[in-house]
Amino acid sequence: TKVGIDAGGTLIKIAYLKNDKVELVKFPSSQMSFTVSWLHEKFPAARFCVTGGKSDVLQRHLQLSVLKMAEFEATCKGVLFLLQETEDMPQEFVLTNVGTGTSVHIVRPDGHFRIGGTGVGGGTLLGLSRLLTEVSDYDDIVRLAPQGVRDRVDLKVSHIYEGSEPPISGDLTASNFGNITGISSGIETPDYLASVIGLVGETVTTVSVHAAMQHGLSAIVYIGSSFIGNEALAKVVADYTILRGAHPLLLKNGEYSGAIGALLSI
Ligand code: ADP
Missing domain, CATH: 3.30.420.40 (ATPase, nucleotide binding domain)
Known part of the structure; x- marks a missing residue:
């Protein structure tokens, strides 16, 4: 099994594949220990890729070797995936992520960067x-x-x-x-x-x-x-x-x- 995790300031978001379908679940970042127990129980032999500001804290709790990924890289990749399912997908756009704080990116076919x-x-x-x-x-x-x-x-x-x-x-x-x-x-x-x-x-x-x-x-x-x-x-x-x-x-x-x-x- 493969599991993608975005450990943010407020919420830990988890994506995994079940019967070729993407399943999504979230936990409060304040419940890190509970989340890690849930992960261990549900995915005893999975490969994890972790992103987000609390990646290191999560990894320390998980006590497993995990892949790590830059947050903005992961976010843009996920957005392009989700956009495929929308009608009239824009080719280039501003991406605004209203999380605990707000981050703004420019996304074009040849790449993306954070603008502020x-x-x-x-x-x-x-x-x-x-x-x-x-x-x-x-x-x-x-x-x-x-x-x-x-x-x-x-x-x-x-x-x-x-x-x-x-x-x-x-x-x-x-x-x-x-x-x-x-x-x-x-x-x-x-x-x-x-x-x-x-x-x-x-x-x-x-x-x-x-x-x-x-x-x-x-x-x-x-x-x-x-x-x-x-x-x-x-x-x-x-x-x-x-x-x-x-x-x-x-x-x-x-x-x-x-x-x-x-x-x-x-
Ligand atoms: P981060 O990656 O920084 O954790 P998120 O994209 O998860 O950011 O957004 C966090 C924000 O989402 C919170 O500040 C709050 O406004 C809102 N939010 C949505 N659901 C919840 C929830 N169940 N508990 C707390 N905040 C929530």
């Missing part, structure tokens, strides 16, 4: 949500956020122009959290969560759109566990990318790209 990123990512989503609302469970955050109204927290361009014709779309956010003045009353937990997701989504989109413009690209492929079950983030990112004139593609199972890339490299 932002510290605003899934970790920000968890951290700010916890500080503002005391909701700390990821599943609770993504369940409550779609009920929220951002207008009470964020300042839109249309708020500033108050009925007159703005020079840019009134729907654009003028200032994330900029509508909170004095004592804010009537702001509920879902409103804060929706605005945190808005901040994260608009920041990663802005960075991605600028990268696309700089490199003459229009397609932006978004991946990362921050999109798991997170329809609010997916919507902000898709809508905002379109509003900014680029083409979004939210890749199904994209959070497993690194693990799949590692699996394909054995």
Whole structure:
């Protein structure tokens, strides 16, 4: 058996073949010992390829010799594999991985490179949500956020122009959290969560759109566990990318790209 593992800052993603089909599973990085016991039990005689920031920690726990792979290499390989299953696969694109932090790459047929990123990512989503609302469970955050109204927290361009014709779309956010003045009353937990997701989504989109413009690209492929079950983030990112004139593609199972890339490299 072959097993590809992406040991990230927050989640350990695993890809393996079962009856020629790729199976995917994830565990919290905080449960490293449990994950390693699971791996030993399920794959007593497997070949492993490991990628991600916690590769070395995982290898020490595994106490096996494993193949190692650079994270960006593995991610791009996995993305190209997953893209084969999508209709109208772009030939060249910006790749934005919204993990604990966010990393942005340029992918062309002749190669790929990392162009930058932002510290605003899934970790920000968890951290700010916890500080503002005391909701700390990821599943609770993504369940409550779609009920929220951002207008009470964020300042839109249309708020500033108050009925007159703005020079840019009134729907654009003028200032994330900029509508909170004095004592804010009537702001509920879902409103804060929706605005945190808005901040994260608009920041990663802005960075991605600028990268696309700089490199003459229009397609932006978004991946990362921050999109798991997170329809609010997916919507902000898709809508905002379109509003900014680029083409979004939210890749199904994209959070497993690194693990799949590692699996394909054995
Ligand atoms: P990394 O490779 O850095 O671990 P991921 O792509 O796995 O990054 O994304 C991590 C982010 O995914 C978290 O910061 C969080 O926003 C989100 N997430 C999705 N599911 C979970 C979960 N079950 N527990 C914690 N965070 C989750």
